[in-house]
Every structure is written in C-alpha cells, then in structure tokens.
Amino acid sequence: MTVTIVGSQLGDEGKGGIVDLYGDDADVVARYQGGDNAGHTVVHEGEEYKLSLVPSGAIRGKVGVLGNGCVVNPRTLFDELDTLRERGLEPDVRVAERAHVILPFHRVLDGIEEDVKSETDLEAATTGRGIGPTYEDKAGRRGVRVGDLLDGDVLRERLEYVVPQKTALLEEVYGVDVADLDDPEAFDVDAVYEEYREFGRRLDSEGMTVNAGRFLTDAMADGRNVMLEGAQGTSIDIDHGIYPYVTSSNPTAGGACTGTGLGPTVVGDGEVIGIVKAYLSRVGTGPLPTELGGVEGHTPGYDPADPGPDADLAEYIREEGGEYGTVTGRPRRVGWLDMPMLRHAHRVSGFTGLAINHLDVLAGLDEVQVGHSYTLDGEELRTMPATTEEWGRCEANLRAFAGWDDVDWASVAEEGYEALPDNAKAYVEYVEDQLDTPAYAIGVGPGRGETIVRERPF
Ligand code: IMP
Numbered sequence: 001m002t003v004t005i006v007g008s009q010l011g012d013e014g015k016g017g018i019v020d021l022y023g024d025d026a027d028v029v030a031r032y033q034g035g036d037n038a039g040h041t042v043v044h045e046g047e048e049y050k051l052s053l054v055p056s057g058a059i060r061g062k063v064g065v066l067g068n069g070c071v072v073n074p075r076t077l078f079d080e081l082d083t084l085r086e087r088g089l090e091p092d093v094r095v096a097e098r099a100h101v102i103l104p105f106h107r108v109l110d111g112i113e114e115d116v117k118s119e120t121d122l123e124a125a126t127t128g129r130g131i132g133p134t135y136e137d138k139a140g141r142r143g144v145r146v147g148d149l150l151d152g153d154v155l156r157e158r159l160e161y162v163v164p165q166k167t168a169l170l171e172e173v174y175g176v177d178v179a180d181l182d183d184p185e186a187f188d189v190d191a192v193y194e195e196y197r198e199f200g201r202r203l204d205s206e207g208m209t210v211n212a213g214r215f216l217t218d219a220m221a222d223g224r225n226v227m228l229e230g231a232q233g234t235s236i237d238i239d240h241g242i243y244p245y246v247t248s249s250n251p252t253a254g255g256a257c258t259g260t261g262l263g264p265t266v267v268g269d270g271e272v273i274g275i276v277k278a279y280l281s282r283v284g285t286g287p288l289p290t291e292l293g294g295v296e297g298h299t300p301g302y303d304p305a306d307p308g309p310d311a312d313l314a315e316y317i318r319e320e321g322g323e324y325g326t327v328t329g330r331p332r333r334v335g336w337l338d339m340p341m342l343r344h345a346h347r348v349s350g351f352t353g354l355a356i357n358h359l360d361v362l363a364g365l366d367e368v369q370v371g372h373s374y375t376l377d378g379e380e381l382r383t384m385p386a387t388t389e390e391w392g393r394c395e396a397n398l399r400a401f402a403g404w405d406d407v408d409w410a411s412v413a414e415e416g417y418e419a420l421p422d423n424a425k426a427y428v429e430y431v432e433d434q435l436d437t438p439a440y441a442i443g444v445g446p447g448r449g450e451t452i453v454r455e456r457p458f
Pocket of ligand 1 (some may be wrong): 037124126130132232285
C-alpha cells in the first residue's frame with residue numbers, strides 16, 4: 001500500500017519527522033515533486049544529517065526514489081550521496097528517467113529573475129535553486145531529462161537547442177553579459193555537456209535510474225510498503241496555492257500520482273496524511289491574514305520601526321520554534337493557525353489522517369488563537385478564496401483557546417494522548433472536528449521520540 005505525506009500549509013510543517021516516524025514501516029520512500037529546495041534535517045543514531053534532495057528514508061536503509069515529478073540537480077544529488085557515504089552510510093537512491101534535470105543556467109536565471117522582480121511586488125523569494133526555470137523548460141518541452149544524460153547524442157542535441165535560447169534571454173532580455181557572470185560556463189554547451197554527461201555515466205554505472213511507476217508498482221506487487229513524500233505545502237502549490245508566491249510544482253496529493261506514475265486509485269487506496277503545524281510559518285512574500293508581527297522584505301508593508309503589537313509574540317514563537325529556513329537560514333514569518341487554509345488543503349488532497357506538529361512551541365502562552373474563518377467584503381468565508389488579491393483582503397476572525405503549560409514533553413509522548421494537557425487536547429480536537437479527520441500523530445518536540453503516535457497507517 002501507499003501512504004502519502006502532504007504539507008497542508010506553507011511548507012516546513014515538520015513533514016520530515018513524520019516521514020521518518022511512519023517511514024519505519026515503509027520499504028521505499030519516493031519523493032514526487034520539487035528538488036533541492038526542500039531542506040530537511042534527520043537525526044540518526046545521534047548524528048545530524050542536513051539534506052535538501054535525497055529522501056530522508058535513504059539514511060535509514062530504505063530505498064529512496066526521486067520520482068518523475070521531481071527536478072534533480074545532479075551536483076546536489078552526488079554531493080549529498082558522497083557526504084552520506086563518507087559518514088559511513090550506504091544510501092540506495094534511484095532517480096526517475098523522466099525527472100527533469102536542473103542545469104547550471106537554471107540557477108543563474110532563477111537569481112536574475114528574482115532580482116528583477118524585487119523591483120515589483122511579484123518577488124516569490126525563491127530558494128534560488130533553479131526550480132522554477134527548470135519546470136518552465138519542462139512545460140516548454142525544451143528540458144533535459146535524467147534519461148537524456150545517459151545518451152550523449154540526445155544530451156548534446158538538447159543542450160545545443162536550449163543553451164542559445166537561455167543566452168539570448170540572459171543577454172537580450174535581462175541585459176546581463178555571460179562573460180560578467182561568476183560562472184560563465186553555465187552557458188557554455190561544451191562545459192555543461194562534459195559535466196552532465198559524466199553525471200549520466202555515474203548514474204548509469206551505479207544503476208540508479210528507474211522507470212518510477214514501474215519500479216514502485218513492482219515493489220508493491222512484491223508486498224512492499226511505499227511512502228510518497230511531498231515537499232513544500234498546499235498553499236505554495238502551483239495550482240492550489242497563493243499564486244504567484246508559490247513553488248512551481250504540485251505538493252498536493254494529485255502530485256503524488258503524476259509525480260510517480262501511480263494512478264489515483266492506487267494512491268487513494270492508501271492513506272493521505274496532512275501534516276499540520278500548530279501555527280503558521282512562511283518563507284516568502286505575499287499576504288498572510290493571521291500573521292503576527294512581520295519580517296522585513298517579506299511582509300507586505302512591514303515597517304521595522306513600527307513592527308506592531310504582536311511583534312514580541314512573533315519573536316517568541318520564532319525562537320521557540322526555531323523558525324529559520326533550513327536551506328537559506330532566513331527568518332520565517334509566523335502567524336496563528338489558519339483554518340480556512342486547512343479546510344482548503346483537506347478538500348484538495350482528501351486527507352484520511354492528520355499529524356499535528358509543534359504543539360510544544362505554543363506552550364507557555366496565556367492564550368492561543370486560531371483564524372477560524374475570514375471576512376471578505378462583509379461575507380464570512382470558511383476556505384481560502386481563489387485569488388491571492390482577495391486573500392490579501394481577507395480579515396481573519398480569530399478564536400481564542402486557553403494556553404497550556406510547558407511540561408515534560410518526552411514523557412507526554414511516551415505516556416500517550418491522555419497525558420497531553422487538557423487545553424492542548426481541546427486545541428487538537430478543534431482541528432480534528434473542523435476537518436472531520438482524526439489526528440494520527442501529535443508532535444510535541446523535535447526529537448524522534450517526541451511524537452504521540454495514535455495510529456500507524458501502514
Ligand atoms: P522555489 O521553490 O525555490 O521556486 O521557491 C518558491 C517559493 O516556495 C518561495 O516562497 C520559497 O520560499 C517557497 N519554498 C520552496 N521550498 C520551500 C520549503 O521547503 N519550505 C518552505 N517554503 C519553500
């Protein structure tokens with residue numbers, strides 16, 4: 001069977017910890033979208049590993065698959081694999097032949113477009129990893145796929161078509177000379193060919209490339225459990241998120257089908273778990289109706305000289321929750337839990353269970369609030385509107401919950417749900433009730449053992 005893990009908010013909901021927890025019962029862990037923009041930290045036998053592309057299950061002896069919906073930067077892939085091997089692990093990672101390759105010029109163009117957009121209010125605050133430009137080329141039918149790296153003639157033909165176009169874009173649209181770049185070889189067909197053809201040889205000699213759909217179907221036919229791991233979150237989904245402040249793929253459950261080659265009935269026959277952070281955090285620009293305080297350069301209209309009455313509360317949550325980007329180190333914006341966002345996520349992905357994380361971060365506050373609904377133009381809304389402009393005009397209708405004390409969370413996790421402070425239980429039950437979906441797991445600390453496990457989906 002499959003268990004699909006989906007971020008229900010804006011990314012950074014603590015998916016990694018849940019993948020890690022439930023991944024124990026999985027044999028194969030497959031990512032279905034995104035690339036090396038998905039920072040995750042895994043602690044294994046006392047050692048900390050920071051990864052951005054390799055599925056975390058690969059550290060624990062599972063087979064990791066990068067599905068066809070992913071965009072793969074082979075430099076990052078082999079860097080991460082080499083580092084893991086130097087540290088004594090033997091990761092088994094397979095890459096879909098149909099996945100697209102992030103090439104050096106994609107990263108350069110990502111940075112330049114963000115610079116240009118910073119003059120406008122369209123800047124998405126990307127991770128700068130070349131994700132958007134690579135998906136653009138995929139949709140534009142001019143991309144290079146992992147399978148192409150294995151065939152020198154095909155690779156050269158693709159590069160000879162695409163590189164001159166990118167050079168023209170750089171020089172004629174953005175007015176930047178290739179010669180002035182830090183890495184002018186990013187736009188040199190021969191240099192890119194040599195490096196990426198070598199990656200192809202390595203992928204081939206290590207037997208790493210697969211037809212993802214067939215590989216996963218065969219694994220299930222052999223009775224193996226497959227976890228489908230989404231990166232990022234629903235509200236930064238290219239279709240269902242707060243466009244244009246989104247990533248360029250589908251983190252929602254439909255992406256698990258198109259991004260692996262498994263049909264919707266196969267994925268729907270398994271479980272789909274929505275990962276919920278007990279409050280909101282956000283890297284990037286655009287509106288955020290339940291935001292507390294703000295972050296310079298990201299919160300629209302934020303004035304650091306007048307950060308507003310909730311700035312201290314925001315700072316408290318940011319510090320307690322360690323809300324700084326794993327890939328970029330940037331401070332994240334924070335806000336109260338947003339129920340219209342969660343109802344929208346539930347409708348898009350059809351969650352069968354929830355994991356509610358970081359409940360401990362809110363401990364010690366007198367009162368915890370949630371955005372229960374919005375008011376837009378005098379009307380109450382229970383889910384997110386379809387345009388980001390409308391979302392920006394939504395006012396959150398807050399509901400207050402009595403806070404809970406900071407307790408010994410490790411022993412709460414060990415004793416189970418009944419040991420949770422009553423006020424924290426009321427908060428969890430409100431979320432379950434609103435989404436009509438049970439919380440399978442409740443995260444009460446960063447450690448692997450600090451999760452109350454009520455249900456094991458495999
Ligand atoms: P990109 O994915 O690098 O193109 O960035 C597009 C948007 O998605 C930006 O607002 C990023 O901050 C956001 N984003 C991308 N990956 C993550 C993630 O793993 N967690 C949270 N936000 C992310």
